[in-house]
Amino acid sequence: MADRLDIQKTYKMYVGGAFIRSESGHYYPLTGKGGKLTANICLATRKDFRDAVTKARGAQEKWAGRSAYNRGQILYRIAEMMEGRKDQFIAELVREGLTKKQAEKETLATIDRVVYFAGWTDKYTQLFSTVNPVQSSHFNFSLPEPMGVVVVMAPEKPSLLGLVSSILPAIVGGNTVIALASTGAPLSALTFSEILHSSDVPGGVINILTGKTEDLAEHFSTHMDVNAVVYAREDESMLHQIQENATGNLKRVYHVWYKDWYSDEVDNPYAIADLQETKTTWHPVGI
Amino acid sequence: MTQTLNEIPDFKTLSPRVDQVGVEERVARFNTRSIKKDSKMYALKLALSMVDLTTLEGMDSPGKVRQLCYKAMHPHEKLEDIPKVAAVCVYPSFVRLAKETLSGSGINVASVATAFPSGWAPMKAKLDEVRYCVDEGADEIDMVISRGEFLKGNYGYIYDEVAAVKEACGSAHLKVILETGELQTLDNVRRASDISMYAGADFIKTSTGKISPAATQPVTLVMLEAIRDFYYKTGKKIGMKPAGGIRDAKLAIRYLVMVKETLGIDWLDPDLFRFGASSLANDLLMQIVKQQTGAYQSLDYFSKD
Known part of the structure; x- marks a missing residue:
């Protein structure tokens, strides 16, 4: 049999349940060992981001309205699908410069983290709800409700584990997410979106963009329809810029940074609580 | 050569055939x-001045109509230098209330009539409804044609119907809703437009907004071309109102481009072009604020009605 030609994959962004290129047609080359071209990656623009916010906003109420149990099942399904395709994730991480061993460690840790957070969907509400003692004759209770649309700026490294670990707390709590993948190593993030596509995650719940932080950070933080920004990167000066812009609609800004993304401290339900607003209800009794 | 309108043309042969592929390519x-x-x-401000803010729901209430009228008069609390909308469109029972709420604002009250949206009612009942609306103070009447009769080929019936309603309208402007989603072909849209204009329509309007597809760009282009040909023949300027399905500013601007390039600058005027929509106004406002501040906006900060 004659030598086959390589069939190269076109890596696309994932917005509103569809795989799209940037509306601008712009891209950047991703190079591997020895400067060889690995793939061309979309450069998202503010318009791509705007469209993603529209999709995320459209999907949010329905996602939050699903039963906690159902959301947990869907998240667990992500882990199942990843398990079946882990070889692909490992191969892609290797293409981006990890050793085989590192790639395997990262992939397995990511799957385990999905399972961890999938379990929280029907448990965090009990943990973060309270019945409050009040003087008047009211039954007074507080419960967490999702903030809405959350922008996640995933860490450069670890590209897959960092992305998934910073998206999940938002999704578990009924928010919808627009995530910016690692610029230097976006392949596994884009393959992760194929997993989402086949795991019953409704379109628009998780949207994944690729591109340059400096092109997008301003629009992430000024968009009035974004309720929170999770900044999972180290650069403090950009963080300050985002915090300043976020005052436009008082969106929450969380700086999430772990020295070790594999550690147990990342397995943490308080990350879910951070992306919840507390609603307190005063219910009259004994009248 | 201007043709007198006293002769009723033969509607079976009057309208040219429409080239559907050509229309789609042009759009x-x-x-x-x-x-x-x-x-x-x-364009954003012009489009805002052309909006007919509409509420046509079974659950409409006096409160909702009043709220809509306030929105028509003050589209946004902070923006300065923005126009008011053209009209408020309601069911007949709310015409008086809308008229009182809007008094002195210069905003017209439009009312749907003639057994909207289906049009299935005896002729007498339709005309009574029109007169009722005019007595209550409606400035504009949006009538529906009998699509059943039209599809049977009973074009004379449509002509008589529109002419009779026009007479009942008196000084009120008459908009004729073709409900193009039920007319099946662009040829039928063109024919229904011609019949309505010859019978005395001041405006032709695509849809009730109650069935899908509502206004589409190809249908609107066919109607605009009918208006253009009618203008060349008679010298009369007829208005156009696409209604239903125009939800965002981007699409609205595309419609304006179509009007400008088909009929010319004269039609870029609320007297001759309207958008029938309820959610379009807020998207226009959001885009205007976006142009001014540079930040994308959220519906959380714009009043619903």
Whole structure:
């Protein structure tokens, strides 16, 4: 049999349940060992981001309205699908410069983290709800409700584990997410979106963009329809810029940074609580 | 050569056939126009001044109608230098209330009539409804044609119907809703437009908004071309109102491009072009604020009605 030609994959962004290129047609080359071209990656623009916010906003109420149990099942399904395709994730991480061993460690840790957070969907509400003692004759209770649309700026490294670990707390709590993948190593993030596509995650719940932080950070933080920004990167000066812009609609800004993304401290339900607003209800009794 | 309107043309042969592929290609061409910066701002404000704010629900209440009227008069609390909308469109029972709420604002009250949206009612009942609306103070009447009769080929019936309603309207403006989603072909849309204009319509309007598809760009283009041909024949300027399905500013601007390039600058005027919509106004406002501040906006900060 004659030598086959390589069939190269076109890596696309994932917005509103569809795989799209940037509306601008712009891209950047991703190079591997020895400067060889690995793939061309979309450069998202503010318009791509705007469209993603529209999709995320459209999907949010329905996602939050699903039963906690159902959301947990869907998240667990992500882990199942990843398990079946882990070889692909490992191969892609290797293409981006990890050793085989590192790639395997990262992939397995990511799957385990999905399972961890999938379990929280029907448990965090009990943990973060309270019945409050009040003087008047009211039954007074507080419960967490999702903030809405959350922008996640995933860490450069670890590209897959960092992305998934910073998206999940938002999704578990009924928010919808627009995530910016690692610029230097976006392949596994884009393959992760194929997993989402086949795991019953409704379109628009998780949207994944690729591109340059400096092109997008301003629009992430000024968009009035974004309720929170999770900044999972180290650069403090950009963080300050985002915090300043976020005052436009008082969106929450969380700086999430772990020295070790594999550690147990990342397995943490308080990350879910951070992306919840507390609603307190005063219910009259004994009248 | 101006033709007198005293002769009723033969509607079976009057209208030219429509080339559907040609229409679609022409529409695709309009959608490539790039409208930016100053011209975008101009277009956004113009579109806002052309909106007929509409509420046509079974659950409408006096409160909702009043709220809609306030929105019509003050589209946004902070924006300065923005126009009021053209009209408020309600069911007959709310005409008096809307008229009182809007008094002195210069905003028209439009009312749907003639057994909206289906049009299935005896002729006498339809005419009574029109007179009732006019007595209550409606400035504009949006009537529906009998699509059943039209599809049977009973074109004379449609002509008589529109002419009779026009007479009942008196000084009120008459908009004729073709409900193009039920007319099946663009040929039928063209024919229904011609019949309505010859019978005395001041405006022709695509849809009730109650069935899908509502207004589409190809249908609107066919109607605009009918208006253009009617103008060349008679010298009379008929207005156009696409209604239903126009939810965002981007699409609204595409419609304006289509109007400008089909009928010319004269029609870029609320007296001759309207948008029938309920959610379009807020998207226009959001885009205007976006142009001014540079930040994308959220519906959380714009009043619903």
